[in-house]
Every structure is written in structure tokens, then in C-alpha cells.
Amino acid sequence: MKTARAYVLRGDGYYCPVCNRHFRRFLSGGTERRPHVRCPNCDSLERHRLLWLALQPMIVKSRSLNHKLLHVAPEPCIASALKQQYDYLSVDMDPAKAMQQMDICQIPFPDATFDAIVCNHVLEHIPTDMKALQELYRVLKSSGWASIQVPMVGEHTQEDLSITDPQLRTKLYGQPDHVRQYGRDFQQRLESTGFQVTIIAKSELTAPKTLHTLSLDCESEVWLCRK
Incomplete structure (x- = not known):
């Protein structure tokens, strides 16, 4: 098809x-x-195409080094591409969706196992998101990189874990399985874990005349983390 x-x-x-x-x-x-x-x-989707542009310098650098990459809740479109460049492992709470079942709040790997981590649009589903961030930071090697993207609206994160009604969650957080709506203060959560955050505007990744051909109108930037 x-x-x-x-x-x-x-x-x-x-x-x-x-x-x-x-x-x-x-x-x-x-x-x-x-x-x-x-x-x-x-x-x-738009966010995958913009992210792929941002990842190219790291991917090119890692191509011949057999670097290890952890992909959480793998997006099929970029999973197939990443498998060609890395010693690749995908994980998900649903074993049917990845190579291994895993709760990222309890990652069963030693410290500094992975050279790179991709964990996009996952944390908004996890009540203990700070525990997940601490685990991702722990298993990332020094000088490694991580793509930890979340949907963001406004400046401040809205969160009330006592809210369990699906309709109210949808109204407040966008989806019935979201437990919060992140704002741009998500950067503080990342940095409090130890990550160094770089925010890359899409204008830095490609020429203006190319943006239309990539169809990135609803995306403006990519956040990348370093350890």
C-alpha cells in the first residue's frame, strides 16, 4: 500500500x-x-522531518563508531533509518511495539551504556517523569546526546496527577492518556537532571527556500540534550 x-x-x-x-x-x-x-x-510527520535534520551531524559522526542507541517508544519512520547507523535497541512498555519490553523508570542497564537516546512524546504519559529523566541521564554516556521531545504549550507546565477522567485530561492535556501538558519550563526539568539543553531553530537547519519543501510550518525548533 x-x-x-x-x-x-x-x-x-x-x-x-x-x-x-x-x-x-x-x-x-x-x-x-x-x-x-x-x-x-x-x-x-513534520516533527520527525525537522528532528532528522537536527540529528544529521551526530549521525554522521557516529556512523563508523558502532555507537549504541536506545530508542524509546520507537517511531517506525525514524527507527528504520536509525537501525542503519547505530547498534540499535528499541524499547516500549508494549512488547509488540519494540525489540524489548521496558519501563524507562527502571532501565535494566548499567550506567553510561548508550551513546545516544531517542525518547520523543513519551514523558507526557508517565506520572513519574523525573524518575524517567534520571534513568535516561544515568544510562547515557558522558558527551552522549539525547532527543527528549514533548508536546509543549505556553510557558508553564500544567499538571495534576489526581485528574484521571479521560475527558478532562483531553480537555486539559490534549489526550486522554496524557498526565500533564508541558510548557517551555520543561527545560528546567531537563537541566535539573543534569542535561545540557540546546534549542535549535529550524532556520538554523536549512535554507528558507527549503522549508516549504519539507512542510515544517507547525514546527519551529528542536531540543537536544547533552551529558
């Missing part, structure tokens, strides 16, 4: 850096339907 879809939509209007293919358009998507959201070949 994907192969046929990608073939039909091949063209020059849009480009997906994750699967390195060109299309005359991307597929629409999102809760509030937006045009040109999803790559018809690898299913990458």
Missing part, C-alpha cells in the same frame, strides 16, 4: 529527509486536519 501510494505521489514539490524521497505532495493529517503532514512513503 505504501509503495503504491509513494509511487503515485512521486514528484518534485516536497521532500522527506527521513526516507530521502521527493513527492508532489504529502498526505494530510493531524487531529485538526492539516495539509502536507505525512510522508506517503515512510509516514514521517
